Amino acid sequence: NVVAQLIVSKLRASAQCGERSRSRAGLQTASQSSCVQTDVGLQEVLDEHKISLRRRCERVTEGSDETGSRTPLNRIYTELYITEGQSEEVHTQHEVRQLETASKMDALHDAPIRCQDIFKALPDQQRPIRVVLTNGVAGVGKTFSVQKFTLDWAEGLENQHVSVVVLLSFRELNLIRDEQYSLLELLHVFHPTLQKVTAEKLAVSQLLFIFDGLDESRLSLDFTNRKLLSDVTQKSSVSQLLTNLIQGNLLPSALVWITSRPAAANQIPPTCVDRLTEVRGFTDAQKEEYFRRRFSDEELSSRIISHMKTSRILHIMCSIPVFCWITATVLEHMLTTEQRGELPKTLTDMYSHFLLVQTKRKKNKYHKGHETSPQKLTKADRKVLLKLGRLAFEHLEKGNIMFYQEDLEQCGLDVTEASVYSGVCTEIFKRECVIFQKPVYCFVHLSIQEFLAAVYMFHCHTNRKTEVLKNFLGQKYNESSLDDFLK
Structure with missing residues (x-):
């Protein structure tokens, strides 16, 4: 596969030029305490991997990356309220309703779990915990929890029985959903510091795979009609690699942590999950x-x-x-x-x-001296926000919360317009995989996407854009008044 070879060669080159200069003194002691015996060469690779993950996770962006500044995670991180299990009543509700329901529940009997302890079995649990699924509504802190877990491991503070943490986001995996890879190649592509890790070394190492953002996935995870894989060098689709890894066919001793919004969590069969946890956010x-x-x-x-x-x-x-x-x-x-x-x-x-504030900030940044009333939107502002509304609506119907450049273009948005409104629609660039420098977009929160979608539909109703309304309302279209629509 020429594409795969090109990717691997480019990533190998990028990995070799910049990571080695950093001192590893702070990581050596923790790495040496790993329960897996490794040779000196492999230990050097694993230490380099820890440095890479520490750089990746030690600074974060809150909300939108409007200023380009990133804050140290340990400075702003507040321990989130995480519990074991999840209420089925909550699971079936809209996410805002889930929060309302959860706020009424008596939480005194729900013992919190630190994110660093999710693979530690309770005293009365006989079965080892291999696969953990963590649920939580949009924006509740799942990705921050993943970054905190990874940072603590990379700094030698927690979970040192794990030899290698492999951090993968579904938004990255989406970019190669039509490609064929082996599990070993997947590691090499997304974590260039692991280039020298062989299939033999993987087999005797304690790995933890973290798959963040199942709700952002555009993969088709089929746990029934799957191709059985047990060799980490065997090529297959990314979807089949994941299902075989989760089910324990590939690297049966590897730990797996998946995060998801509740609505998407049912993609993973309950029989494959050893522990279900829920991030409830702030107390x-x-x-x-x-x-x-x-x-x-x-x-x-x-x-x-x-x-x-x-x-x-x-x-x-x-x-x-x-x-x-x-x-x-x-x-x-x-x-x-x-x-x-x-x-x-x-x-x-x-x-x-919020839209008014972000629009005002946009004007101050890009159009100094030409500002109108902060309470008003210009015709150009309204035009762009309606395009964002169309994007929000069309992808809510498809269940998508991540967008790519072609999605923006289909709604008449260009990349510059979306970037200017960075407080509303955040541009996320891949940091680790230089070959995949393809911008990915999302709204800063699901409820912002829903609000803009509602604004777009209201605009369609008031401007009699009947085709959009008919497709959305179906048979109810002829029966609906404005009052019905606003409900």
């Missing part, structure tokens, strides 16, 4: 801690916390770290500028103000 105390940590101005943080508590839905939604960021963005702007008016108390108000 009430952690919500306050977030705002006080974010703002050095104590009066400002107190006013924001006080306002959050006056609205039940805002207080519930602030269980989600990303929504805390949205709330902080909007309320800081309203409380520290000359803008006056009632503070938002509903989700619709909050998202409307």
